[in-house]
Amino acid sequence: MAGTLVELTPEQIAAFAADEPSWLFGRRLAALGRVSELPLRQSKQTPLETAPFLAPDLAQAPSVTAGDVPAGVELVDLRTAIQEGQLAVQQHLGRLFTEGESRLQALHLATFAGGAFCRVGRGVELKEPLQLTVELESGALYAPHLLVVLEEGARADLIVELRGGAGAEAAVRGAVEIVLGDNAALNYTEFQRVPGRTQTYWPRRAELGRDAKLHWILADVGARLAVADTRTYLRGSGAEARVLASFFGGRRQHFDFNHVMVHEGQHTTSDIEARGVLQGRARAVYNANSVIRKSAKGASGWQHEHTLMLSDEARADLIPELEISEWEVSAGHAASAGPVDPMQVYYMESRGISPVESRRLIVAGFLASLLQDIPLASVRERIADIFQEKVEL
Amino acid sequence: MARPELIIQGLRVGVEGREIVKGLDLTVRGGEVHAIMGPNGTGKSTMASALMGHPSYEVLGGTATLDGQDILAMSVDERARAGLFLAMQYPAEISGVSNANFLRTALNARRAENDPVPVMQFHRDLKAKMESLQIDQSFAERYVNEGFSGGEKKRNEILQMAVLRPRIAVLDEIDSGLDIDAVKLVASGVSQMLSEDLGVLIITHYQRILNYINPTNVHVMMQGRIVRSGGPELAMELEARGYEWLRQELGIDEPITEEA
Numbered sequence: 045m046a047g048t049l050v051e052l053t054p055e056q057i058a059a060f061a062a063d064e065p066s067w068l069f070g071r072r073l074a075a076l077g078r079v080s081e082l083p084l085r086q087s088k089q090t091p092l093e094t095a096p097f098l099a100p101d102l103a104q105a106p107s108v109t110a111g112d113v114p115a116g117v118e119l120v121d122l123r124t125a126i127q128e129g130q131l132a133v134q135q136h137l138g139r140l141f142t143e144g145e146s147r148l149q150a151l152h153l154a155t156f157a158g159g160a161f162c163r164v165g166r167g168v169e170l171k172e173p174l175q176l177t178v179e180l181e182s183g184a185l186y187a188p189h190l191l192v193v194l195e196e197g198a199r200a201d202l203i204v205e206l207r208g209g210a211g212a213e214a215a216v217r218g219a220v221e222i223v224l225g226d227n228a229a230l231n232y233t234e235f236q237r238v239p240g241r242t243q244t245y246w247p248r249r250a251e252l253g254r255d256a257k258l259h260w261i262l263a264d265v266g267a268r269l270a271v272a273d274t275r276t277y278l279r280g281s282g283a284e285a286r287v288l289a290s291f292f293g294g295r296r297q298h299f300d301f302n303h304v305m306v307h308e309g310q311h312t313t314s315d316i317e318a319r320g321v322l323q324g325r326a327r328a329v330y331n332a333n334s335v336i337r338k339s340a341k342g343a344s345g346w347q348h349e350h351t352l353m354l355s356d357e358a359r360a361d362l363i364p365e366l367e368i369s370e371w372e373v374s375a376g377h378a379a380s381a382g383p384v385d386p387m388q389v390y391y392m393e394s395r396g397i398s399p400v401e402s403r404r405l406i407v408a409g410f411l412a413s414l415l416q417d418i419p420l421a422s423v424r425e426r427i428a429d430i431f432q433e434k435v436e437l
Numbered sequence: 438m439a440r441p442e443l444i445i446q447g448l449r450v451g452v453e454g455r456e457i458v459k460g461l462d463l464t465v466r467g468g469e470v471h472a473i474m475g476p477n478g479t480g481k482s483t484m485a486s487a488l489m490g491h492p493s494y495e496v497l498g499g500t501a502t503l504d505g506q507d508i509l510a511m512s513v514d515e516r517a518r519a520g521l522f523l524a525m526q527y528p529a530e531i532s533g534v535s536n537a538n539f540l541r542t543a544l545n546a547r548r549a550e551n552d553p554v555p556v557m558q559f560h561r562d563l564k565a566k567m568e569s570l571q572i573d574q575s576f577a578e579r580y581v582n583e584g585f586s587g588g589e590k591k592r593n594e595i596l597q598m599a600v601l602r603p604r605i606a607v608l609d610e611i612d613s614g615l616d617i618d619a620v621k622l623v624a625s626g627v628s629q630m631l632s633e634d635l636g637v638l639i640i641t642h643y644q645r646i647l648n649y650i651n652p653t654n655v656h657v658m659m660q661g662r663i664v665r666s667g668g669p670e671l672a673m674e675l676e677a678r679g680y681e682w683l684r685q686e687l688g689i690d691e692p693i694t695e696e697a
């Protein structure tokens with residue numbers, strides 16, 4: 045596969061970094077140096093394509109638009125943040141990718157172009173959710189990087205939407221990094237509905253300080269091929285993380301999702317709840333892992349995955365794992381995949397509801413619990429509607 | 438519209454290759470209340486399920502028409518929209534779907550796409566009907582039948598009937614699992630709906646519910662057929678004497694507990 049990799053020279057990297065500070069140029073070069081040595085870390089059920097290994101065009105940074113930003117908060121284009129010399133950017137950018145870095149991630153760190161930076165200051169508690177839209181236009185490869193930093197005691201809701209014009213046949217090789225200080229709390233909602241010919245490679249990383257709280261609310265409906273790898277490091281004692289992941293694949297969509305919780309601090313708790321719906325010839329490869337390190341006394345890590353199969357030709361591979369190196373913990377997982385209960389459909393039809401509408405309601409009901417924590421009703425309802433309307437019969 | 442009319446002739450129904458209903462004739466018209474009684478396992482629910490179109494039951498012969506339309510040729514949802522309603526012995530639970538949303542979807546399925554029932558009006562109507570069945574208002578937002586007690590499920594079935602206003606309602610053991618007061622409540626709920634525009638078929642094991650819904654006709658079903666029909670006095674007699682005398686009279690020697 046190495047042959048598919050575009051040979052990038054330091055000069056090309058310099059072009060990327062033309063108006064960037066030298067520390068960043070140094071990091072880009074170092075990342076480029078690691079590219080050829082690192083393993084691919086691609087799951088064997090998911091075909092590896094060439095597009096994500098191309099170099100993005102700087103001019104092709106996706107447009108990132110943010111809603112209103114209150115006092116004590118910064119939410120800006122990543123380039124702007126870099127130019128402004130934001131210390132937090134220098135401090136954190138790429139840091140969470142050091143552990144278990146893959147070749148693609150190193151390439152991303154060498155060539156990321158655009159993205160967003162969000163910082164919520166110490167003790168700032170936001171009442172209204174922050175909103176961010178990453179919009180793809182036509183063609184090309186996008187490589188945005190989102191960096192979110194909540195300082196000690198900050199509280200916020202952030203809603204990110206990835207979308208694009210219907211004609212876009214893009215590839216996205218992006219990254220999300222979230223750093224939560226002690227006692228910080230973030231509700232991170234991400235709605236991925238890029239056009240049906242797009243491929244996305246979208247690793248997410250988070251680091252939680254003492255008593256920090258993170259909810260990942262992830263809803264995936266778009267893309268031809270979506271590969272996402274979410275890794276949360278519960279470093280401080282008492283940290284708490286949840287993943288609420290919903291997805292709906294149809295036609296020949298292929299999803300490859302991996303959710304990992306890494307417990308390092310004592311009495312850290314995590315919970316992964318994933319629900320997927322598949323129809324047509326869609327396929328989902330779903331991995332989850334709760335890693336409890338030796339230091340994490342009193343940790344608890346749970347996983348529940350369920351996939352609803354609307355067609356016989358769809359396929360789900362659910363691979364839950366536990367990696368436990370500490371005795372005093374509680375952990376477990378449950379995973380299942382199955383068709384819609386024909387008795388539910390019969391019951392609904394017996395009230396006059398058409399077969400397709402019955403399945404829509406069942407799908408909506410199946411996914412409802414994963415969407416209920418989305419802080420804005422308008423966003424929640426829009427996602428629910430898009431899920432429902434996707435049901436074909 | 439003319440009075441509703443359900444006509445069943447020579448209906449034969451099989452389950453997993455076994456014939457359960459073996460030639461059943463029955464006509465129910467608007468304004469009539471028919472009660473069907475009979476020992477366990479004689480095919481009462483099978484008949485009701487086959488009328489509604491349950492996928493596990495195979496119609497082997499006979500006809501069933503509702504207002505002259507062949508309902509056996511229709512899909513389940515078409516039968517419902519044609520005016521047939523079945524209060525089920527074991528209603529399904531649907532997680533994540535609220536009762537109110539479910540009912541509103543069902544009502545709108547009966548209306549033109551561009552003419553949905555106004556939301557406020559729907560909720561007002563639902564609230565009133567829940568009150569008259571003494572169903573707590575919180576049930577509107579609870580998920581369909583999920584975590585409902587046996588009696589709550591039965592009441593919910595009747596609530597659905599009240600909202601959907603069918604032309605022919607088949608009530609399969611709507612009184613089972615209800616406490617004494619609830620039987621009265623559910624029965625009077627059904628009674629209030631009675632009119633020339635509604636025909637009711639009640640499957641029951643107990644004469645009690647018939648004290649509150651006066652049946653016009655009572656039938657006894659055994660071995661997949663109606664073996665005797667009469668008026669309300671027949672229900673009284675069965676309550677007092679059981680089925681054995683009828684078996685003997687008819688020369689049926691099937692044990693009561695067969696596979697039931």
Ligand SMILES: Nc1ncnc2c1ncn2[C@@H]1O[C@H](COP(=O)(O)OP(=O)(O)OP(=O)(O)O)[C@@H](O)[C@H]1O
Nearest residue numbers: 452453457476477478479480481482483484493696
């Ligand atoms: N889905 C099914 N699969 C297998 N057998 C069935 C099924 N439904 C009904 N039967 C069988 O058909 C026969 C009639 O059952 P049915 O439920 O119609 O009886 P019933 O008269 O309603 O009895 P009860 O008074 O106990 O409700 C029984 O022997 C039952 O076991």
Ligand SMILES: [Mg+2]
Nearest residue numbers: 481482483526
């Ligand atoms: Mg029965």
